[in-house]
Amino acid sequence: MQQTKRRVIALVDCNSFYVSCERLFRPDLKRAPVVVLSNNDGCIISRSTEAKQAGIKMGEPLFKAKYLIDKYKVKVFSSNYELYGDLSRRVMKVLKNFSPDIEFYSIDEAFLDLTNIQIDNIEAYIKNIREVILRWIGIPVSIGAASTKTLAKVANHVAKKSQKGVEEFISKDQSYVDEVLKTFPVREIWGIGKQLSKFFINNNFHNAFQLKSVDNSWVRKNSSVVVLKTIHELNNICCFPLNFSYTARKNCIVSRSFGEKIIEINDLKEAVVNHCITAAERIRSEGLIVKSVYVFIKTNKFKDGYTSLVKKIDLPIATNNTLELVNVCSKAVDSIYVKGLSYSKAGVLFGELEVKDNYEKNLFSHLNQNLDYLMKVIDDTNVKFGRGTVSVAAARINNNYKMKRSHSSKIDTSFLKFVPIVKTG
Ligand SMILES: [Mg+2]
Incomplete structure (x- = not known):
């Protein structure tokens, strides 16, 4: 009844998710001890069952686990967030x-x-x-x-x-x-x-x-x-209903520590612009627009003379357009940059996000329609041909600001050239 x-x-x-992602392209490691490291190869953030059994602890700095890693021949990967x-x-x-x-x-x-x-x-x-x-x-x-x-x-x-x-x-x-x-x-x-x-x-x-x-x-x-x-x-009484409004987040932050210290303003700008492009792509894919932008650059917080510089920009008209946002972020770096410091981190935070469809059409919306179309073409091209195929000139790729990733599998499933070839017979 x-x-x-x-x-x-x-x-x-997902079980040991980051490790499982890496193993997907390395079937030879299926039963081997494997770990994945956090940004800049700092700490262990994902472990296979075999690595857990070897006694490697969650969150442990790489150098502390070195002895066990060598002893049990643990395979180490830098994090590859594009893949995950x-x-x-x-x-x-x-x-x-x-x-x-x-x-x-x-x-x-x-x-x-x-x-x-x-x-x-x-x-x-x-x-x-x-x-x-x-x-x-x-x-x-x-x-x-x-x-x-x-x-x-x-x-x-x-x-x-x-x-x-x-x-x-x-x-x-x-x-x-x-x-x-x-x-x-x-x-x-x-x-x-x-x-x-x-x-x-x-x-x-x-x-x-x-x-x-x-x-x-x-x-x-x-x-x-x-x-x-x-x-x-x-006691079987439901008090936490499912939250379906996954796009309703209020902020989007993209920031990274640098692999090596940065001193020059142009290198800092490049990092900030790349973060800005990533954040803009992210909010566009979620149908959101941004009203206020924060740009921040920081020196090493564990060293003397720690300096954190922030600029907040309130946009007259909310947007998710990469060209406008890159412009704003680039100017923000100009206004806060202090010469002579060695910077270890930069980031962009998009605040006061709103759902685009709810936002009232403004005076310039006919202009924005063309820009919207341009952004859609760029996003579609990048999905089809791989991340970064079409970008803005300010994001020149010289990798100076990139993270330390000594153990990266370098696999990016959005790039055809990274798809492994399976040989038969
Ligand atoms: Mg999990």
Whole structure:
């Protein structure tokens, strides 16, 4: 007999995502220990299971892990965000086929609302999603399904450890779920950070089961509304609905530390202009326009005489046009640059973003239409022939400002020349 409809939320999480992306083009590393480094080859930010087993810690600086890396012959990659971004988009696109109600939670995670989808066997359904992603994209994922986001996160943890790679609480008895919650540490619960978990442990709540049984009035008195919501979610009451308005972000920031220090204004400008182009492409692809632009340049903050210079520009008319924005950013560098300093970081922040269609047409909109068309042609050309095929002259490519990437796989799936050739026979 059909019961009242229960919510079904699935959390899809890519396994060791950056490592999986690199492995996609290096099948020889399938069972080898692999790590990926953060910007400028600083810290370890993604580890394969084998690297975890070798004792390499998350977030550890490269030099500290050197001994283990040598000992276990760990393969090291610099981060390649173009590749990860592209593969992330492909995974998300496939996921959309399984439910139109999707929240892109991070580069390697998405919540799917499956409530309105006719499903006979929930485990078979999510298992199929997993297999399709693996077959079509080549990225392994884990999927947890439950009636709330917080429980879907717990189910996902279980999925990660199981052979099947999937776990669902929907068809299970409450006693089964409670047994899982009893083994689930408070600090692992979604939204309970390090500080909060200390507070709860001090008050003798060690696992998710203990926390879900806590007296609500005690929580209200001693903690926050968000924690109360989390506790409701552990009790199958949905308090965190899916957020579909993924374009509604308010800011877009693009910044990088330089591989080597920069002194000359033209090199700084080049970096800022390239960040500006990237940010403009990003907001255009999301149908947004920008009202205020911040440009910043900084010296090394760990050295004496740390200097951070910022310029804010309020645009008379909001735009997403690269030519206008490059012009504004370039002038901003002129106005804040101080000679004689050695800069280690530059960036661009687009603030007060708005959805373009909501923005009232202004006096100059007939002029903008031509510029819009130009931008569309540039974006389409770059999608077709590879990033940076068409750009603006100020973004001359001399690589001075580029990040340190000594271990990069250099694969960019938007460039045909990087697609590996498979030999048969
Ligand atoms: Mg992940």
